[in-house]
Amino acid sequence: MEKKTIAGQSVNLNNEGYLTDSSQWNKEIAKEIAKEEDIELSDKHFEVLEFLRKIYESGDILTIRKVGKSGIVDIKGLYKLFPGGPLKISSKIAGIPKPSSCV
Amino acid sequence: MSTNKNEKPLKKVCIICSKGTIEDVYATLVMGNGAVMEGIEAKLFFTFFGLDAITKKQMNKLHTGTVGNPAMRMPGGLPFPTILGILPGVEAGVSSMMKKQMEQLDIPSVDEFLEMITAGGGEIYACKLAMDMFKLKKEDLHDEVKDVLTIGEFYEKVGGEEGTQIIFT
Numbered sequence: 001m002e003k004k005t006i007a008g009q010s011v012n013l014n015n016e017g018y019l020t021d022s023s024q025w026n027k028e029i030a031k032e033i034a035k036e037e038d039i040e041l042s043d044k045h046f047e048v049l050e051f052l053r054k055i056y057e058s059g060d061i062l063t064i065r066k067v068g069k070s071g072i073v074d075i076k077g078l079y080k081l082f083p084g085g086p087l088k089i090s091s092k093i094a095g096i097p098k099p100s101s102c103v
Numbered sequence: 104m105s106t107n108k109n110e111k112p113l114k115k116v117c118i119i120c121s122k123g124t125i126e127d128v129y130a131t132l133v134m135g136n137g138a139v140m141e142g143i144e145a146k147l148f149f150t151f152f153g154l155d156a157i158t159k160k161q162m163n164k165l166h167t168g169t170v171g172n173p174a175m176r177m178p179g180g181l182p183f184p185t186i187l188g189i190l191p192g193v194e195a196g197v198s199s200m201m202k203k204q205m206e207q208l209d210i211p212s213v214d215e216f217l218e219m220i221t222a223g224g225g226e227i228y229a230c231k232l233a234m235d236m237f238k239l240k241k242e243d244l245h246d247e248v249k250d251v252l253t254i255g256e257f258y259e260k261v262g263g264e265e266g267t268q269i270i271f272t
Contacts, residue, residue: 063209064140064219075222084142086223102133103210 006032018091018098022056025095034093037082041093045081047072049094056096062087063103114266115144117257122272123155125167125201130272131156132216139223147220148257150230154237157229157245162213166198217247228252228260 001020002013007028012020017033019025030049034041041049051070055062064087068075075086082090087099116138120131131147138145155161169175169188175197177183187193211219217227229244229251241251252260261269 061209064136065209065211065215068219068222075219079139079223085140087140101209102137103208 016092016098019095020097022053022095022097025053029095030093033095037089037093039082039089039093042081044073045093048078048081048090052090052094053096056094061101062091062096062099063101065103111266113138113143113268114264115146115261115268117146117148117261117267117269119148119150119269119271120153120156121149121151123152123161123165125165125198127272128153128156128165128213129205129210129216132213132220133210134270134272135220135225136216136223139220139225145220145223145225146228146260147225148228148230148252150233151236154229154233154239154244156213157217157227157248158239158243159245160243162217162245165213166194167201169194169197214245214247217245221247221249226260228257230254230257 001015003010004013005011007026009024009026009029011024011029014020017036019029027046030046031041034045039045048067051067051072052062055066060066064075064078067073067078067087073081078086078090082093091097091099116134118131118134120127122128131153135145135147149157155165169183170185172188175183175188178200210216221227227245227248229239229248231251231253234240234251241248244251261267
């Protein structure tokens, strides 16, 4: 685990760059992490991020299928928003742990 | 996370499915979908009985074999006597239980799974030889199937860069 200052706030990250405490997250931090992934966040991105955080906070298993059925974006759209890691990269930007589900 | 600099990350997987049981088909689908979700190019090739997984009429009616499977257990963990497996309706019952368990884990039906894979850029192919054997036409296959290939054409798709693996389920 390492401590890092992102967008002026000190946060704890694990060795893969995921926030270890999701309550340290804010939109500015999201923008900074997204920049490292070469993603510029739009309103649509933030809608997805809020949805992911809601699922995480509810204790449910996060799957790509749930996002596809959220009404925010379909699965194809999700791949476009977060290329190369629709669930992995979006979770990192949303400040929640790396998804542990196989779907 | 790769610690060894000589380790090459996986870039492409070609997954071959030749059997039509729930477990064989889902192993293929989970690996294919898992690959595209990790940013790995995925090509799925269905042949012989695996064609059931992409045939419109059969794809959502797959079964698990209840005979000759020593890992089969009764609910509660007791061994499942093979002789039970031959009774009418047992295979259907076991298969529907498997599907119910998967649904609880948010694992989709076969057709939806194929759509998820192609949504992520994965490609689905059918084997020409097996199609001819089973007298199937392209129209019999799900819309997400990109093409019917000979084995030579399949190898052409596999070819190329480092970091490619062929997986048989």
